[in-house]
Amino acid sequence: MAETVSSWRNAFSIYTRSRVLGMIFLGFSAGLPFSLTSSTLSAWLADEDVSLSVIGYFSLVGVAYSVKVLWAPVVDRLAFPLLCRLLGKRRGWMLGAQIGVALGLFAMSELDLHHQLSQMAWLAVWVAFCSATQDVAIDAYRIEIVAPEIQGAMAAMYVFGYRLSLLLAGAGVFYVAEYQNWSVAYQGMALAMSVGMVATLLAPEPHRVADERVGQIEQSVEVAFGLSESRSLPARLLRWFSDAVVSPFVEFFQRNANNAVRILLLIALYKMSDIAMGVMANPFYLALGFSKKDIADVTKVFGFFMTIAGTSIGGVLVARFGIMRPLLFGAVIVAATNLLFAALALAKPDIVLLAGVISADNLSGGIASAAFIAYLSGLTNSAYTATQYALFSSLMTLPAKLIGSISGDLVAEFGYAAFFSYSAVIGLPAIALVILLMRSSSSSQN
Secondary structure: OOOOOOOHHHHHHHHOOOOHHHHHHHHHHHHHHHHOOHHHHHHHHOOOOOHHHHHHHHHHHHHHHHHHHHHHHHHHHHHOOHHHHHHHHHHHHHHHHHHHHHHHHHHHOOOOOOHHHHHHHHHHHHHHHHHHHHHHHHHHHHHHOOHHHHHHHHHHHHHHHHHHHHHHHHHHHHHHHHHOOOOHHHHHHHHHHHHHHHHHOOOOOOOOOOOOHHHHHHHHHHHOOOOOOOOHHHHHHHHHHHHHHHHHHHHHHHHHHHHHHHHHHHHHHHHHHHHHHHHHHHHHHHHHHOOOOHHHHHHHHHHHHHHHHHHHHHHHHHHHHOOOOHHHHHHHHHHHHHHHHHHHHHHHOOOHHHHHHHHHHHHHHHHHHHHHHHHHHHOHHHHHHHHHHHHHHHHHHHHHHHHHHHHHHHHHHHHHHHHHHHHHHOOHHHHHHHHHHHHHHHHHHO
């Protein structure tokens, strides 16, 4: 269980720690390639008169971020050649991935889209793969470098850096492309990856504590699959797969016993209310009659600052009160702010009211995200940090996106006010699960 600090002053002081501040630069490095292989790349393609159908296929590049769990065990189990020997396992993978992103972006800048479109597609896939690998390595580093009660603050600084890089890779690239060209803009972004590289070189390598129980679990799983005796190459490969992929699941269920299923349900449901609502947010603003400029001004300006404020507050709350109470608070206020959207749907359109609702939504979402990231971080075992966290993050978004896919049908059938009320209601199971886990934790301590 995470320790808590004794005063609000000490809670706020976590943002002065070097390891927490360092997450700004790692978050910047993580966010930079995301837009450059998605929305910003689509704009470049469109500006070069590439067909819309081809641009649509380029969106498949983003699949790398959704399936990074498939190679997360490699980051956990294997060393990046040479770099891990020099820097340690976590920093070695981080720097290797960052170099891969920078080289990929620079190579993209050298291509002629009219004659080398297929090469551009392969390079975009490469950059997305390296970027997703960097995400896996940074998540593992973040979890292992500080105690659980600091994870909320680490998440807040990571989000701050990530949002800054999205601005640079979006608006910044557009400005450079307008006054220079797209190639120069992408070369600048390749150079900007040096921010993350320097942060990686200056960061300390996490100290990983060996867990004797992990070795016993891996041996028992190998025996269960009949892999412990054979020395053939196929058997060795299967043993590696068993240790790297199957054992993390087994370890999680053994460690959490009766609460394992509840925890997985909470992971699947916690963001559901927020993500389901978010799918219909922009269509809702347009339906109310707000201009695109109004929507951009309010969502970008208020959205940016209130999200940063929310995650920062969430980090302080985790440091001050531990993880579970802020986790419950976050679940409650996320569901409650959806009711504000329902009220907005029934009110007369007003830009001040819109700004207030969006501010409340981003503030609550930031608090909930910081608490939830801290919670997920505390669920991992240091032997399988990258693998287990990648699994949790995939489970966190997949069910919510599936529910979000029917949002348009619900709005068409029942209207926006009913839809936002529904999105608040689907947040109730997460609240109930947090309460159950809190009670279970209290009972086990008594």
